[in-house]
Amino acid sequence: DDLKPSSSTASTPFHDPLLNPPPNKVNEWPCGLVILVPLRLGLDQVNPMYFEELQDIFHNEYCIGIIGGRPNRAIYFAGYRGENLLGLDPHTVFTNPSLRDPFPSDEHLSQMHQSSLEGLSFRNLDPSLAIGFYFRTRDEFGSFCHQRKLYEEGMVARNKDKDISHSSSQGTPYAPLFTIQYAAADLEYYGNGQSDSEMMNSDIEDEYVFV
Numbered sequence: 001d002d003l004k005p006s007s008s009t010a011s012t013p014f015h016d017p018l019l020n021p022p023p024n025k026v027n028e029w030p031c032g033l034v035i036l037v038p039l040r041l042g043l044d045q046v047n048p049m050y051f052e053e054l055q056d057i058f059h060n061e062y063c064i065g066i067i068g069g070r071p072n073r074a075i076y077f078a079g080y081r082g083e084n085l086l087g088l089d090p091h092t093v094f095t096n097p098s099l100r101d102p103f104p105s106d107e108h109l110s111q112m113h114q115s116s117l118e119g120l121s122f123r124n125l126d127p128s129l130a131i132g133f134y135f136r137t138r139d140e141f142g143s144f145c146h147q148r149k150l151y152e153e154g155m156v157a158r159n160k161d162k163d164i165s166h167s168s169s170q171g172t173p174y175a176p177l178f179t180i181q182y183a184a185a186d187l188e189y190y191g192n193g194q195s196d197s198e199m200m201n202s203d204i205e206d207e208y209v210f211v
Contacts, residue, residue, distance in 0.1 A: 033135045034064070037178050042127035051122045053177050055080055056151070057131060062144050068129030075118050085125065086117040131177070145180055152176050 041050045057063050058079050065087070069075035077087035097108040104112075135141040152174075159174040 029138050033141065035133045035135075036067075036130045037133070038128075038130045039177060040128055041177070044127070046122060046125050046127050048123075049175065050177060053155070054122065057177065060133075060144070060147065062133045062135060062140060064132040064134045066129055066131050068125055069120060070124070070126050075120065077120075080122075083123070084119045084121050086119055088114060089118050148176075148180055152179075 041047055046054075054066070057066075066077040066085070067074060068077065068085075069087075074090065075085075075087045076090050077085045079086050094111045097105055097111070101107070133144065135144065155174045155176070
């Protein structure tokens with residue numbers, strides 16, 4: 001499928017092109033959609049409460065991997081084994097395959113299929129990362145949103161059960177990796193009447209939302 005970037009401006013009336021398209025618009029998408037969700041999951045390291053959900057996200061049929069790693073060394077993670085993430089270093093440089101050989105040549109194929117993967121423990125993962133998702137159709141995106149809702153409800157219920165079984169001490173409340181927002185952000189609320197420059201210099205922090 002073709003992939004096309006899209007953008008919007010503050011002066012544009014809000015319409016959710018995914019779930020609430022403008023009137024008289026075709027509901028089906030003309031191309032596929034890739035969404036990257038940037039996250040900050042801790043200060044100096046990823047909070048251990050997110051380890052399980054990071055592992056679970058790889059099992060989602062629409063997940064295309066995680067971009068992260070260590071400072072100044074990003075890795076594309078495509079999966080995990082045990083407590084270690086597994087991925088490829090996108091900065092690896094290969095020689096240009098010969099154009100004289102039939103395409104794809106053995107040399108070209110050897111570059112596309114790696115025999116070893118980069119490994120990194122979840123505990124050593126930098127807290128700044130991004131999760132990628134790919135949707136071919138609007139129905140797939142709707143299915144994903146429904147999956148996320150059920151997943152979050154299940155995690156909340158499970159944590160409540162843990163609190164009951166360990167009534168002597170309250171556990172850490174469940175906080176999802178990200179949430180799905182179904183309406184435009186209330187910029188006036190977040191800005192509190194501030195100008196754009198004042199907002200950029202303010203210390204207001206808010207958790208990431210999936211839009």
